[in-house]
Every structure is written in structure tokens, then in C-alpha cells.
Amino acid sequence: MTAKAPAVEIDVDDRVVRVSNPDRVYFPESGATKLDLVEYYLAVGPGILNALYERPTMLHRFPKGLAGPKVHQKRLPAGAPPWIETVELHFPRWNRTADELCPTELASIIWAVQMSTVEFHPWNSRRADPEKPDEWRIDLDPGPLSDYAQVRRVAGVAHEILDELGAVGYPKTSGGSGLHIYVRIRPDHGHKVVRRAALAFAREVERRAPDDVTTAWWRKDRDPHHLFVDYNQNARDHTIAAAYSVRGFPDARVSAPVRWEEIDDSVPQDFTIFTMPDRFAELGDLHAEIDDPERTFDLAPLLEWADRDELPEADQAGDAE
Secondary structure (H helix, E strand, C coil): CCCCCCCEEEEECCEEEEECCCCCEEECCCCEEHHHHHHHHHHCHHHHHHHHCCCCEEEEECECECCCCCEEECCCCCCCCCCCCEEEEEECCCCEEEEEECCCCHHHHHHHHHCCEEEEEECCCCCCCCCCCCEEEEEEEECCCCCHHHHHHHHHHHHHHHHHHCCCCEEEECCCCCEEEEEEECCCCCHHHHHHHHHHHHHHHHHHCCCCEECCCCHHHCCCCCEEECHHHHCCCCCCCCCCCECCCCCCEECCECCHHHHHHCCHHHCECCCHHHHHHHHCCCCCCCCCHHHCECCHHHHHHHHHHCCCCCCCCCCCC
């Protein structure tokens, strides 16, 4: 029987994080280990921290690596050191609360990786007021018979509309088959209002690209060749993988920030824990300026579109625990 590799201690700023089972294979396709995952997150540290900073964060944990079961973890795992910060969230459907990880320093992210976290899924709001999002998320979700060329076309349409609105969009690969675009907004509205604005934008994309796009709510009503602009990712407690988050795919893909001009010449498989450290060292965080106050967008034009289209304010998805 092969002996386990001893735990290693990782210095992260002024913290020390003990990583047990560093040689446990998390990605069987490449043989990448838990320690490889830790080293990846250290390499992109400023980027992943910027993406998660003060946001309630759900963890997707793989205690046995990708070959084992996946755990969706809202509550902070047991055994957290006292310096780990959290935020208490309320889930009305069950009238329960959960203390979720709320990263304010890189060491808390590395600790979560020690606790077998592969993916980080933050809210689109921050700890100061979880009910008021400061991030509008545009999720380009291709249908089962779509291809990435369609994602590229629709991204171009979305970029065109954002430019017309005077909104600065920050694109990133989803790490799966799609693309996400983030826009900073003032935290003036609740989740239902932001979702309503997101639906108004999605409807405009659909008008301009009717052969590529659907906003049909029910999956059964969507043409499988069409891309769904998933406005519901702006609903309360709906989360998607953060910029720089690794995804649970065998090739260790990453949800990677990209420049607009790169979209036509890249595919999601280009960005992995093996390629991203050098890319980050060369380019830095492509989303570093997202919090610049001059790049904050006022949702008023989209809410005018929603009024024009008589879009409902009801949140069909509701709240989950």
C-alpha cells in the first residue's frame, strides 16, 4: 500500500494554510493533483480574489477528486480557522439561514481548496447588502445542437448593444460551452429588478439575432439549435462560476477572462490550469478595472425597455436553499 504524501504548509500572505493529501489526483485525464490546484489559484490570486471579494460564495467540492461525488456547499465547511470570514444569508422558502464563505483574502480561497473545493460560485451581490446586486450577468448558454461559432456571433450582438447603451462589458469563457459577460451596476435595485432588466436586454439580443437566440423560459419550448440568453442567472441565489474559477471538467478548464477581440480566435478548451498561470503573468487580471466607478452602469435604460415590453417583475425561479 502506497503511503500518503505528507501534508504541506503553504504561505499565503501572512497566513499559513496546511494542505493535506497534496498528491491526491483531482483531474484523472492529466494527473493534476490537489497541490496543482492550489498552485493554480496562487498563480491567479489577485484575479480570483477580485472576482470573489466580499461576495457570498457557494463551493463546489470534490472530496475524492473528479472521479468521486460533487458536493454543492452553501454552508461553510466545518473546521474553518477563526480568520475565515462569512456572511449569513436567509432563505425565505425554508426560513433558514446559512453562513457562506465570504472571501476577503487569498488565504481563505486556498483554505477552501484544501477543503476540496474546485469551483467557486459567488453571488452577484456583496456582503454589505446581499439583496442589492452590483453585478449584472449576461449568460450566453448554447443549446444542445449549438456550436461555439454561434456563441461568438451572439457575443458580437451583445457587445454591440452594450456599446449603444454605454455599458462596459467584461467577457469570460464559462469554462463549459458558453460565454459570460459581466457589467458593474449601482447596487440600487433588488434581484427581481435586476433580473427584469437582464430579461429586457436578452429580448433585444433575440430581436437582433432571431435565428440564433431564444429567451423562451421552458427548455421544452426552446429550439435546440438556439442559444439561450439566460437572464435568470440574475435571480436571487443563482450563481455561476467566478472569473478564474476552475471547472469540474477532466481537462481542468478555467472560466477565463478574455478580451473582446480574442473571442473569435479562442475556444474554452484553450484556458486550463496549465495555460492560465503564464497568461495571467503576461496579461494580469483582464477584469481588474471592473470596479472603476466610471464603468458602473445605470439600469434605467433597460428598465425603460422592460416597461416598453411590459415584462413582469415576478421572479419565476424564487429562492433556493
